[in-house]
Amino acid sequence: MTLWIQILLVIGLVLTAVYLVRATPSASHQAVRRILVILAVLVGVVAVIWPGLLSAIAHALGVGRGADLLLYGLVVVVLIESVSNYKRSVTQARTTSALARELALTEARLEDAIADVAALKKSSPSGKGK
Amino acid sequence: MTPPVKPAARSAKNHDVWIVIPLYNEAPVIGGVIDELKKEFANVVCIDDGSTDGSGAVAREHGARVITHPINLGQGAALQTGISYAREQANAAWIVTFDADGQHRIEDALGMLKLARSKKLGVVFGSRFLDDRTNPGWAKKVVLKTAVWVTNRTTKMNLTDAHNGLRVLSVEAARGINLQQDRMAHATEIVVQIGRTKVPWQEFPVEVIYTDYSKAKGQSLLNSVNILFDLIVN
Numbered sequence: 001m002t003l004w005i006q007i008l009l010v011i012g013l014v015l016t017a018v019y020l021v022r023a024t025p026s027a028s029h030q031a032v033r034r035i036l037v038i039l040a041v042l043v044g045v046v047a048v049i050w051p052g053l054l055s056a057i058a059h060a061l062g063v064g065r066g067a068d069l070l071l072y073g074l075v076v077v078v079l080i081e082s083v084s085n086y087k088r089s090v091t092q093a094r095t096t097s098a099l100a101r102e103l104a105l106t107e108a109r110l111e112d113a114i115a116d117v118a119a120l121k122k123s124s125p126s127g128k129g130k
Numbered sequence: 131m132t133p134p135v136k137p138a139a140r141s142a143k144n145h146d147v148w149i150v151i152p153l154y155n156e157a158p159v160i161g162g163v164i165d166e167l168k169k170e171f172a173n174v175v176c177i178d179d180g181s182t183d184g185s186g187a188v189a190r191e192h193g194a195r196v197i198t199h200p201i202n203l204g205q206g207a208a209l210q211t212g213i214s215y216a217r218e219q220a221n222a223a224w225i226v227t228f229d230a231d232g233q234h235r236i237e238d239a240l241g242m243l244k245l246a247r248s249k250k251l252g253v254v255f256g257s258r259f260l261d262d263r264t265n266p267g268w269a270k271k272v273v274l275k276t277a278v279w280v281t282n283r284t285t286k287m288n289l290t291d292a293h294n295g296l297r298v299l300s301v302e303a304a305r306g307i308n309l310q311q312d313r314m315a316h317a318t319e320i321v322v323q324i325g326r327t328k329v330p331w332q333e334f335p336v337e338v339i340y341t342d343y344s345k346a347k348g349q350s351l352l353n354s355v356n357i358l359f360d361l362i363v364n
Contacts, residue, residue, distance in 0.1 A: 108197045
């Protein structure tokens with residue numbers, strides 16, 4: 001009965017890919033992440049207190065040992081984490097770009113304004129008589 | 131800081147046109163490119179994208195208006211900065227995007243402008259694949275054709291050359307552009323956003339001059355993977 005774990009892992013991986021391609025960061029994602037963190041802590045505590053339970057779940061899913069199940073889960077979690085990190089870095093890069101652009105444009109506008117004033121000053125004394 | 135060079139709008143031609151050049155480490159060639167452009171265009175804006183070889187200073191010496199990114203952001207980001215700057219200028223009617231490495235011909239830019247003015251187009255895209263003057267070599271052709279394929283799939287516009295740096299935009303069309311892709315995928319993104327503005331557009335046959343210099347700096351085959359990835363991943 002390795003089928004169950006196979007289905008679970010494939011679903012996990014496909015969802016990771018969908019997350020990579022589709023999702024944009026939002027408040028609900030943050031909520032989901034926080035719920036998952038709390039769940040992970042609870043599951044961890046249970047697994048530490050009753051080590052046999054992990055093995056029992058592993059057997060039920062068609063995995064040989066509890067440690068193997070833990071490893072499979074870890075791989076999926078690491079993948080989701082790196083996708084999430086990648087997306088966060090893209091968002092940050094865009095923010096940085098927007099900020100740097102505003103800075104460059106502000107400097108350019110300032111230079112233009114200064115040049116305009118200088119041109120005005122230059123033309124006004126001699127320009128009066130014309 | 132050196133005072134910016136104000137364009138002599140009365141003496142030069144095409145004073146309603148702003149040439150926008152993303153500039154990153156092109157010091158050996160940018161001077162010549164600006165000199166050529168200055169013969170026909172009063173307003174040449176270079177966006178120095180954090181160059182480390184003094185490209186910005188060279189461009190300024192040759193009479194271009196230089197806007198400096200405080201850090202290197204990528205070609206797409208530089209293009210957006212240039213478009214943002216040009217479209218807020220009081221006398222701007224047209225924006226021409228131009229590559230810094232000297233691969234475009236001024237005659238093509240003039241031809242595209244003429245077409246845009248006479249047919250009241252919003253955008254004219256330069257294409258190197260409308261005639262057989264340009265021979266990019268097979269590797270480059272694979273990259274470019276991949277980009278075209280992706281672009282046409284995502285935009286339902288039917289372009290023959292998506293990653294050509296020579297484009298003419300009306301200021302109205304330029305107002306609809308807000309590039310997020312900082313790296314090379316911006317060339318597809320710009321087409322997507324123009325498609326959304328529904329302005330009339332046309333392609334124009336241009337020749338791309340591959341010098342040894344531009345060949346050495348050109349896109350590698352692997353970069354088409356990057357372009358695809360940036361476009362697919364949200």
